Amino acid sequence: MVRIRPYQLNNLEDTVRLWYRTWHETFSHIKHPYPYSVWKARFRDHLAAHGDIWLAEVENQIVGFVIVIKEEQWLSQLFVDTTYQNQGIGSVLLDKAKAICPQGIRLHTLQANIKACVFYERHGFKVGKLSRNEINGQPNVEYYWMPEYDI
Template sequence: MGIQENLTHQLLIRPYQSEDLEAIVQLWYNTWHETFPHLQHPHLSTEWKRRFLDELIPLGSIWTAEIEGEIAGFMVIFKRKSFIDQLFVDRRYQSHGIGAKLLGHAKSLHPQGLRLYTLRENTRARAFYERNGFTAGKLSVNAFNGQPNVEYIWKPKQ
């Protein structure tokens, strides 16, 4: 069994639990900064935690990707908008199918379609979303970090 098959075999997609908070916020903050080392994010990690607690938990359903008790990734879906607000996989676990499993879970929860935004310069994420059936749409600016965004839309095949 290859590394990817072994990791996804061990993968558990489960709902967020309050004890996940610190690990998820650290993963989110660290992965963003590892992905964009040349960008200075306008908010400290304490603001990321506040945003997670005050905005994401009350408005979204949060799903974790867990491997052997360790959180390897997470996603936040705003159910009423069929909108993926965050999808992050720890850099150590990227390119092993975990993001695709999270997206597959989101699609199963929202078979009518989904939307999301990613930074325009995040070519790796953009290629990932396109490989997973999303199509690029309108351009905008991210309200949280001030960076240029691109919207992606997934609609099921008719």
């Protein structure tokens, strides 16, 4: 059973390890320009400092996380350990992001991440602008979600 809980400072290493490993498993054909130490510093100094982070746990093991920057209505990161994908964990984390930003939310994902694109579209996200990822140089696609209101 999956449990969603807030991130705590002592979760830094496990969360960054999951993020780094999952990104590299998903994009094994892309050489990321930064080493693990830079990922950890970015997570600690930028993402954790400015974002609302929620963890997904199975049997007390972190298997996914979502980071939302509420003031910007921005879903910064959503990652689920590759061995736990397709079990509804990403959907639960995405629902948490929507609850944090009920007025709407935006995100970027790599255009090559077809599984993520299908996932977001299945959850009501629409395609926005195309761009280039400023960190790894890969083509990005922006997605946005707006709640449906009954009129």
